[in-house]
Amino acid sequence: MQYHSEVLDRRTGELVSVCNGNWVTFTELGEAFGLGKRQVRQVLRHLGWVYSPGASGRSAYRLAPSAIERGLGKHIPKPKSGWAFDVVSPYGQELFARELPKALQAIKGAESEATRIARDGLEAFKAQRLDGDRWTTQMEVSWLRHFHPGLSQSEIGAVLGISKQRVSLLLAKSRKRARYPEPDQQLPM
Known part of the structure; x- marks a missing residue:
């Protein structure tokens, strides 16, 4: 401008x-x-x-x-x-x-080998998906936590380029959502 x-x-x-x-x-x-x-x-x-x-x-x-x-x-x-x-x-x-x-x-x-592997895996997975360009940070954090459970919050933050505190907040939201699903998203008994 x-x-x-x-x-x-x-x-x-x-x-x-x-x-x-x-x-x-x-x-x-x-x-x-x-x-x-x-x-x-x-x-x-x-x-x-x-x-x-x-x-x-x-x-x-x-x-x-x-x-x-x-x-x-x-x-x-x-x-x-x-x-x-x-x-x-x-x-x-x-x-x-x-x-x-x-x-x-x-x-x-400065990245660890695990961080590089996780980043490459996430990028490859998103490239295969039709909606890969519309992923939110919440979705990326959840994917990394699920497929790379050994990563620390700092490493997840390094993969995504966000702070550790932001990762912690997003993980807390996903745990809360899993604990208390919305009424229309009730899990089958």
Whole structure:
């Protein structure tokens, strides 16, 4: 998205619109480099560009103040839509392109063999399914827990690119759902 600033032209005394360049959101940045929403945030987290402002670690990732100071992007606190978001500057996009291969290699290198096997298995299973592109995170966590019961919550989080706390929350929801099924989903006796 093109961002513009209004600057006072001292010669004429009029406000002039100046283009600041093409700034993109985290998701658009990921799409430009062939990464999904979770994977681009995982890379940004590895690079130290983002942090989770909530104490629980479950809130949305925000651009770190140090990244804003370096000119990598900026935080848009309250636009007309009412939802705060962050954008990455053209300079940040260039730096991201340079750092991406090293970051992906480091993330891959930090994985255990069990994590790699689980990720490959999940991707292969989803590729065979007609609805593989519509799976929710809840479904992916349940599949991994069922077919790879030896994985820890941290390893499941590493496979999916989400936090351990998020995995714990999703597993608790699935346990509760199994314990107390909806009235129309009663198990046969």
